[in-house]
Amino acid sequence: MAEPGLRERKKQRVRAAISEAAITLFQESGFDGVTVAEIAAAAEVSKPTLFAYFPSKEDLVLHRFIDHEDEPARVVRGREPGVPPLAALRRNFLDGLDRRDPVTGLNDTPQVLVFHNLLYSTPALITRLTAYMLRAESALADALAEAAPGDEIAPLVAAAQIFGTQRVLGDRNVRDMRAGRGADDVHPEAAARAEAAFDLLERGLAPRFG
Known part of the structure; x- marks a missing residue:
């Protein structure tokens, strides 16, 4: 299988960063105690970018x-x-x-x-x-x-x-x-x-x- 290109590797890094930020916040405050806006801010992405990777808050987990x-x-x-x-x-x-x-x-x-x-x-x-x-x-x-x-x-x-x-x-x-x-x-x-x-x-x- 071919190695992913630069663009794909960048997308994978962004996706991983969003997921890790979400899990950290959920661990600290619980799933219901964290907003999508807070996750996006912690991952340093916009809300539209977050939803492009994860269509719902539940999908982050x-x-x-x-x-x-x-x-x-x-x-x-x-x-x-x-x-x-x-x-x-x-x-x-x-x-x-x-x-x-x-x-x-x-x-x-x-x-x-x-x-x-x-x-x-x-x-x-x-x-x-x-x-x-x-x-x-x-x-x-x-x-x-x-x-x-x-x-x-x-x-x-x-x-x-x-x-x-x-x-x-x-x-x-x-x-x-x-x-x-x-x-x-x-x-x-x-x-x-x-x-x-x-x-x-x-x-x-x-x-x-x-």
């Missing part, structure tokens, strides 16, 4: 998730020939755990812990995150439908189950991080939970609950 919105669908569409969609999604989640990807919840850096504390204490962010997840779920359902054409309901049910599973796994990892456990310490447990959860997806609920 949730862009870490929103930037991954189409990832599950891309994983399904980009899998190697002969690899089932669920196997590709399992591998992608386990790889995310290995990388300590914040989206998996298994990340104990201070910035990510601040993010999770903000997320779980702010109803407006939870509402926005739910909308993001529904869009991502719909995109995954479309990709699964392409992989198994002719079935209207199965891709929708599968996408809902996959997203529900990943949400449960991520929430458990976040709970461990917020309790003060280290990501390296939790990783073997998190990987084992993920393997067991994807096994349940692959085999269906009947053997366990039928």
Whole structure:
């Protein structure tokens, strides 16, 4: 993949500066206690510039998730020939755990812990995150439908189950991080939970609950 050009690197720096300024202010005063104007001033940009990078105040926090919105669908569409969609999604989640990807919840850096504390204490962010997840779920359902054409309901049910599973796994990892456990310490447990959860997806609920 080619390195980003000068213009793109500058945009990335501005975006990062705005996000960091927002998180710092939110940490100090809470999400509802900070205005967009205050964030723009702290990042030394205008309000129109801020909104060009982040369409809403909630996006200043949730862009870490929103930037991954189409990832599950891309994983399904980009899998190697002969690899089932669920196997590709399992591998992608386990790889995310290995990388300590914040989206998996298994990340104990201070910035990510601040993010999770903000997320779980702010109803407006939870509402926005739910909308993001529904869009991502719909995109995954479309990709699964392409992989198994002719079935209207199965891709929708599968996408809902996959997203529900990943949400449960991520929430458990976040709970461990917020309790003060280290990501390296939790990783073997998190990987084992993920393997067991994807096994349940692959085999269906009947053997366990039928």
